[in-house]
Amino acid sequence: MNVISNKWIGQRTIRPDGADKVTGRAAYSADTTMPGLIWGKVLRSPHAHARIRSIDTSKAEALPGVKAVVTAKDIVDFPLDKPVMLGIQDMRWMCRNVMAREKALFHGHPVAAVAATSERIAQEACRLIEVDYEVLPHVIEIEDALKPDAPILHDFIKFDGKPSNIAGKLEHKLGDVDAGFAEADVIVERSFTTRPVHQGYIEPHSCLVSVSGDGKATIWSSSQGQFMVRAMTSLLTGIPQSDIRAFPAEIGGGFGGKTIIYLEPLAVVLSKKSGRPVKMTMTREEVFRASGPTSGSMSTVKIGATKDGRIVAAKGVFYLQAGALPGSPIRGAAGCAFAPYNIPNVHSLGFDVVSNRSKVAAYRAPGAPIGAYAAECVMDELAEALKMDPLELRLRNAAKEGTKAAHGPVFPRIGYEETIRAAMEHPHYSAPLGPNQGRGVASGFWFNAGGESSAQVNITEDGNVVVTTGHPDIGGSRASIANITAELLGIDYRKVSVLIGDTATIGYSNLTGGSRVLFASAMVVTQSTEKVIKTLCERAAKIWKIDPEAVEWEDGEARPAGDNAGKFPALSLAELAARATETGGPIGAGVQANTTGAEGGFATHICDVEVDRELGIVRVLRYTSFQDVGRAVHPSYVEGQMQGGAAQGIGWALSEEYLYDKQGRVDNASFLDYRMPVCSDLPMLDTVMIEVPNPKHPQGVRGVGEVPLVPPLAAVANAVYAALGHRFDSLPMSPPKVLAALEPAEA
Amino acid sequence: MTDIRYLAPRTLDEAVGAFAAAAGAARILAGGTDLLVQMRAGVLRPGLIVDIKKIPEMTSIEETADGGFRIGAAVSGAALADHPKFGQVWPGVLEAVNLIGSTQVQGRASPGGNLCNGSPAGDSVPAMIAAGAIVTVQGPNGRRRMPVEAVPAGPGRTTLAPGEILVSFELPPRPAGSGDAYLRMIPRTEMDIAVVGCGVSLTLQDGVCTAARVGLGAVAPTVLLVEDAAKALIGSKLDDAALEAAAAACRAVCRPINDKRGTIVYRTKVAGVLLKRAAGIAAERAGRA
Numbered sequence A: 001m002n003v004i005s006n007k008w009i010g011q012r013t014i015r016p017d018g019a020d021k022v023t024g025r026a027a028y029s030a031d032t033t034m035p036g037l038i039w040g041k042v043l044r045s046p047h048a049h050a051r052i053r054s055i056d057t058s059k060a061e062a063l064p065g066v067k068a069v070v071t072a073k074d075i076v077d078f079p080l081d082k083p084v085m086l087g088i089q090d091m092r093w094m095c096r097n098v099m100a101r102e103k104a105l106f107h108g109h110p111v112a113a114v115a116a117t118s119e120r121i122a123q124e125a126c127r128l129i130e131v132d133y134e135v136l137p138h139v140i141e142i143e144d145a146l147k148p149d150a151p152i153l154h155d156f157i158k159f160d161g162k163p164s165n166i167a168g169k170l171e172h173k174l175g176d177v178d179a180g181f182a183e184a185d186v187i188v189e190r191s192f193t194t195r196p197v198h199q200g201y202i203e204p205h206s207c208l209v210s211v212s213g214d215g216k217a218t219i220w221s222s223s224q225g226q227f228m229v230r231a232m233t234s235l236l237t238g239i240p241q242s243d244i245r246a247f248p249a250e251i252g253g254g255f256g257g258k259t260i261i262y263l264e265p266l267a268v269v270l271s272k273k274s275g276r277p278v279k280m281t282m283t284r285e286e287v288f289r290a291s292g293p294t295s296g297s298m299s300t301v302k303i304g305a306t307k308d309g310r311i312v313a314a315k316g317v318f319y320l321q322a323g324a325l326p327g328s329p330i331r332g333a334a335g336c337a338f339a340p341y342n343i344p345n346v347h348s349l350g351f352d353v354v355s356n357r358s359k360v361a362a363y364r365a366p367g368a369p370i371g372a373y374a375a376e377c378v379m380d381e382l383a384e385a386l387k388m389d390p391l392e393l394r395l396r397n398a399a400k401e402g403t404k405a406a407h408g409p410v411f412p413r414i415g416y417e418e419t420i421r422a423a424m425e426h427p428h429y430s431a432p433l434g435p436n437q438g439r440g441v442a443s444g445f446w447f448n449a450g451g452e453s454s455a456q457v458n459i460t461e462d463g464n465v466v467v468t469t470g471h472p473d474i475g476g477s478r479a480s481i482a483n484i485t486a487e488l489l490g491i492d493y494r495k496v497s498v499l500i501g502d503t504a505t506i507g508y509s510n511l512t513g514g515s516r517v518l519f520a521s522a523m524v525v526t527q528s529t530e531k532v533i534k535t536l537c538e539r540a541a542k543i544w545k546i547d548p549e550a551v552e553w554e555d556g557e558a559r560p561a562g563d564n565a566g567k568f569p570a571l572s573l574a575e576l577a578a579r580a581t582e583t584g585g586p587i588g589a590g591v592q593a594n595t596t597g598a599e600g601g602f603a604t605h606i607c608d609v610e611v612d613r614e615l616g617i618v619r620v621l622r623y624t625s626f627q628d629v630g631r632a633v634h635p636s637y638v639e640g641q642m643q644g645g646a647a648q649g650i651g652w653a654l655s656e657e658y659l660y661d662k663q664g665r666v667d668n669a670s671f672l673d674y675r676m677p678v679c680s681d682l683p684m685l686d687t688v689m690i691e692v693p694n695p696k697h698p699q700g701v702r703g704v705g706e707v708p709l710v711p712p713l714a715a716v717a718n719a720v721y722a723a724l725g726h727r728f729d730s731l732p733m734s735p736p737k738v739l740a741a742l743e744p745a746e747a
Numbered sequence B: 001m002t003d004i005r006y007l008a009p010r011t012l013d014e015a016v017g018a019f020a021a022a023a024g025a026a027r028i029l030a031g032g033t034d035l036l037v038q039m040r041a042g043v044l045r046p047g048l049i050v051d052i053k054k055i056p057e058m059t060s061i062e063e064t065a066d067g068g069f070r071i072g073a074a075v076s077g078a079a080l081a082d083h084p085k086f087g088q089v090w091p092g093v094l095e096a097v098n099l100i101g102s103t104q105v106q107g108r109a110s111p112g113g114n115l116c117n118g119s120p121a122g123d124s125v126p127a128m129i130a131a132g133a134i135v136t137v138q139g140p141n142g143r144r145r146m147p148v149e150a151v152p153a154g155p156g157r158t159t160l161a162p163g164e165i166l167v168s169f170e171l172p173p174r175p176a177g178s179g180d181a182y183l184r185m186i187p188r189t190e191m192d193i194a195v196v197g198c199g200v201s202l203t204l205q206d207g208v209c210t211a212a213r214v215g216l217g218a219v220a221p222t223v224l225l226v227e228d229a230a231k232a233l234i235g236s237k238l239d240d241a242a243l244e245a246a247a248a249a250c251r252a253v254c255r256p257i258n259d260k261r262g263t264i265v266y267r268t269k270v271a272g273v274l275l276k277r278a279a280g281i282a283a284e285r286a287g288r289a
């Protein structure tokens, strides 16, 4: 890691996108408009599971105002027998998710789409489409999907040689668990369930697409990756990537849910057919019914320790709901559950289970909160059985530099221990509690990620700086990049303008996901800026007619390096920019790289709750997150990530869940009855940032966006246990459930 | 895809005339916080909307000569909160009306709309019932008065005849030593629909409860007046036994459904809990030592 001064890194500078956002000027995907645009609407399956015998669109097409209709035959088919991967997504499933092919697999599954001159006509035309369904028995919950007589969603999926709803399996093994458990003095084993929860982004999915006469498509949409939009749309429509230009709109939240697309390929086909720009926007109800939540789960965790609190073995079995098509985040559950600990013997197993609900999408640290919920509740019980402070138990077993994790890596320098110590020493941990109040703790791990990023750093003619990267900014990455660039160049951050390029103006950049963006983009921006500085020194050398090696860059200006170099008045960035033409032309540099060295992130959370024993209401009174954030390049947005994760985790633990009716339809597809916490439900969420710089990153950056959602489920559950002496092994701990548990006789 | 006509008459007679003439195709618009939401969801498609907010009688709050209040049906929650005296006399009714929605919703939402929307979970209704409010309605056949509990007829339905408009609520004068309170159970702290709502109004004399009324919401197809709960309180010193008896009376009248917002068991249990808590607050407000 470079040792650098800290003039801008670590400062709470004003975010470049701030003014536009608070004044309502920022252009989100639904804000773009075009002359002549028409409206697209999706017809969705009214059944949870049905074979599509035929679709007759003739009446819809005949309706005045209707300009185009799309069904599955307009979308590129990916045959079932051959996987085609795009990142973690298999196009066999994506093509069937954006438009049902053989079968409608969940209530809300798209079966056709229409574009018309008004939204109302498009809606009306959807009603005129005749779909002949053969309704099939459906299955919603995991336990039902695993039963021997369960309706099978996909007859091509086999498990142990038989048709099954288990679509995949993943296994991590370290040491010998049986031998490990034989050594244990205390063993705790418990089973848990969690419900699918939605990311709850405020901005619904939306896009505007224009396909010109020569077949070139332009897409304006908000997503977690304009290059993902381009690639997936290309695969699903057959248009080459070079003929698709995807513009990243400002994004109103994604949390992983916008790492895949729903509308863009439909809009492209509709626009191509109609010759008009097409706009499509989901309603909130469509977002809930048909965009991916994260998995619900069923899991069993067993941990054994010796009397002195040394964990000798851990076993976890995690069944995760994939929704209607394979691909649940079993890797996150099975891989992250035990990663905070140095355990010699681990066996962690994940199963991917399909059922008739919308296909899951990523949600912050996909799968990891599910694994951590089970593992961290068992850790709590283990500490109690050992009569040991729960943080002390974690500290004794904490993973550190050199620890081999069951999912593969040997950890380099990590800051997990520091998070536990900080929690133990924090006044929150020893603050007194009142009646019906309880305190819980939990830890969590997330892999973090590197991957492909591109950046371009240009010096403007007047000596300012424009940085372009290829990642949608969801968590404040533009502000952080401005800080880093200003730091490296030794100039005021207000001289740096940070933009997000579209797919035609910046090189390929992978998704904003996996907590990778600042890690990766800071790397390529640093390298680009270093190149720019080298060029600036060369230009100064040219002007001074000295060797470029004899010029150094300091405080935003070129200076002769030492007395031997000669005596020249320093040249500022503005002066060098003004003389760029005569010294060799425009000054700028771009770097594209596949970044590596993203190291894991760890956090420990403390949660206090109070339970109203008569109403079953659990309120969070105090919450503090301790996280190894590597380097907080812009502390406000790191804290924001930590607070946001805690808020989402509290909702997951206490109130959020999908409710289905007997026909397999979501019964609470609105923010009224899908209960995400509102502001007044939460206390101030306190944060303690611990900086253990990532040795493999120029600024020491570690991903910070996902770890914050890993510990809260267990932290809240452990707090409720402390308050009530009753352990809830299923989420959410909603009032009726809590009350029933407190007075089981009457329930 | 028919057009919607919109009228905003200045007098009640005009409103009743237009409303009655449209024969079922029309809807009254007060704050619109239910109506517009239902229209947007496609549940309702009225041919005519009659906005009653331009009619002075519908949006005014008056203190009557005997010390009671007359509240126009379309008065917004925010306007009621701004009244210098109402909240001091009827804190429970005011808190119930003000619980509806958020600050934005409060600027529009009215107690008349809350009642006429016919939801068993309407927050102001149990408090109005507990307060003993009398409503005035006007229709093609003139005016009539009835107790507020006579208005709800079932989920989304009222006993108002075709063409009838709810004009106002009258709240009686308060004897000394009176207090009221409204509590609701919602899983969140705001922006939610009552799983159970309970309004209690009572009068204490030398520590003894001399009058009481109890309204209970979201536990039956309509908001209920729970007379047995009132009887259990009247004559008592609101001791534990009396409160438990009143709670039991509340539980006994519950005929809730299992739905996404609560189970039968849960709602029934909570009805009793809220009765006790609301009675406690009302008693405090009545000046119990």
Ligand SMILES: Cc1cc2nc3c(=O)[nH]c(=O)nc-3n(C[C@H](O)[C@H](O)[C@H](O)COP(=O)(O)OP(=O)(O)OC[C@H]3O[C@@H](n4cnc5c(N)ncnc54)[C@H](O)[C@@H]3O)c2cc1C
Pocket: B027, B028, B029, B030, B031, B032, B033, B034, B035, B036, B037, B052, B073, B074, B099, B100, B101, B102, B105, B108, B109, B110, B111, B112, B113, B114, B115, B116, B117, B121, B122, B123, B124, B164, B165, B166, B167, B191, B192, B193, B194
């Ligand atoms: C975000 C949000 C939050 C909400 N939160 C709550 C809550 O916490 N608690 C709660 O109880 N409700 C809540 N509601 C529902 C709604 O706000 C209330 O029911 C409100 O009191 C309705 O009043 P209004 O004046 O807006 O009624 P409107 O929508 O104008 O009317 C409601 C119905 O009554 C009819 N009507 C209105 N006035 C009359 C009249 N004078 N005569 C005859 N018929 C009439 C209308 O035709 C319509 O059918 C919420 C709504 C929203 C949008």
